[in-house]
Amino acid sequence: MTVDWARRRAHAAVDALERLVGGLGTAILALATLLWVAVVAVLCLGGVGFLLAPSAARAVRAVADRERARLSRWGPEILGPGPLPPSWRDRGFLRELAWTVEHATVGFVMSIFGLTIPLSTVQDATYPLWWWLVPADAAPGLVFWSVHNQLDALAVGLYGVAWLLVGIFAGPLLARFQAWPGRALLSPPPGTDLSLRIAELTATRAAALDAHAAELRRIERSLHDGAQNRLVAVSVLLGAARRAVERDPATAGEVLERAQDAAEQALAELRTVVRGILPPVLDGRGLDGALAGLAADCAVPCRLDVDLPRRCAASVEATAYFVVAEALTNVTKHSGATSAKVTARLEEQRLKVMIEDNGHGGADESRGSGLTGIRRRIEAYDGSLTLTSPAGGPTTMRVELPCGS
Known part of the structure; x- marks a missing residue:
């Protein structure tokens, strides 16, 4: 139980770090957009900015749509409002502008702080190994004491462990707080054309x-x-x-x-x-056990990483099972791979499955290989399929299926 808990916490921390990195990307775009809006507003005082106002509106809408797409990957989908509004007085557009201001400031600071935590952890935790290479007055990070001997350096190392605990427990909360304004301000208001x-x-x-x-x-x-x-x-x-x-x-x-x-x-x-x-193995062993059987029977060595704390609907589990079975069949027949990996997670009411292989890539739905059937089966359950298979490999198939409680 302790090992499973630690593994879940570690996965949540890594997941939060990935979200904060994505949030930093949209925060930089929001900051650039905010600066452009400010420039256009100043130029409007001289009358020139009115010609540039449409470009500023398009920039705000573009970065807002980018954030909607990012948040939709980590939770319920956020629909965009469609074409640009005819007026800056449109309530939906003003909400996007308010989000741009918030994300370019508070969201940017949150991302920077979230990324500082793992850097400080690595720096401080390893400091006892190289402390003698720096001057005593150049202690790393937020260390407020001078380091003159190994004992002082070990204290810095403990400081790094404290940063690790902060990242594990506070990182997911920080990622959640950073995403909250986007979900509150960028979601379509009641009455939006759906x-x-x-x-x-x-x-x-x-x-x-x-x-x-x-x-x-x-x-x-x-x-x-x-x-x-x-x-x-x-x-x-x-x-x-x-x-x-x-x-x-x-x-x-x-x-x-x-x-x-x-x-x-x-x-x-x-x-x-x-x-x-409907495979009977799903009833007897659940999706995790069924996927373990597929991985064991695969002709290509296949690693399995499954974290499913509860069962999903039988139809969702059956869809995930058939998708993995078909994907591993494709890996065996067409990829030329020497290894494969199947990952399954249950996150925010969505079952996320990823199948990876180190083959030669080049998978194309237009050439068959069962990929079209896989996509149809997934979309029938309002899920999504993302296939990345450049020439030379590797191939990664990401599948998301809604799995309500």
Whole structure:
């Protein structure tokens, strides 16, 4: 339990650091945009700035949309308001401008402080190893005492451990506080036109119906080409055995044995079809256990990193299972990889799965390999798929599926 708790805390701290780094990027853009808005406002006093006002409005909207996309990757999606407003008096645009001011100042300071914590941790924790290389008056960071001997240096090292604890416990809170103004100010207000969202849901509903129809066709083909043929063979062999009992009893046993083999093969293929509909391993072992089985059976050495503190809906788990199974099949058949890794996390009501391999890359949905089917299955559950596969590799597939409580 202690090891799991420590692992979760460490993962949360790293996740928070990644968010703060992303927040620093948008904070720099917001700061540049704020400076440009200020310049345009000053120029407006002379009348020239009115010609530049549309560019300032577009800059504010662009950086706000960038922040919406960043926050949507770490939680519920934030929809944009669409085209620029005709007037700077538009309430939605004023909220974006207010966020730009806040994020360029307070958000920027939060990111800098959040990034200072791991740097101070490394610097102070390792200081006892190199303290004699610097002057006594040049103690690192916020150390308020002079370092004259090893004992003083060890005290600095303990200071670094304190910074580590601050990063582990305060980092996630800091990332949350930095994101809060964006979610409060950039979310669409009540009454916003949600036609884009309606169109998206319509498309995903159509994808769900297509995926359902394709799944039914796959099951029908499996039954027709496999189990049905086996059962027909069983029927034929049983008829031959019945006639052999009357004409040549010595051969009846051999015919019955062949009929039994055909029946066993039919049962095996029926089990395969059933597992293709909803794998029984998900009920017995959960998604983490099912993914462990896929990783163990993969022909390419596959590492597994799963942190799923609770179960998701059965349909979501089945989708994640099939996505990983198809992805590992592609890794084995097409990537030329020597290693793969599957990561699964449950974060903020979303199941996040990532499949990586060190193959030659170049994966392309237009060339098949089951990627189109994977995307349709994911989008049918209002999820998202991001595929990164440059020529020469590596290939990374990121999948997010909504998983409500």
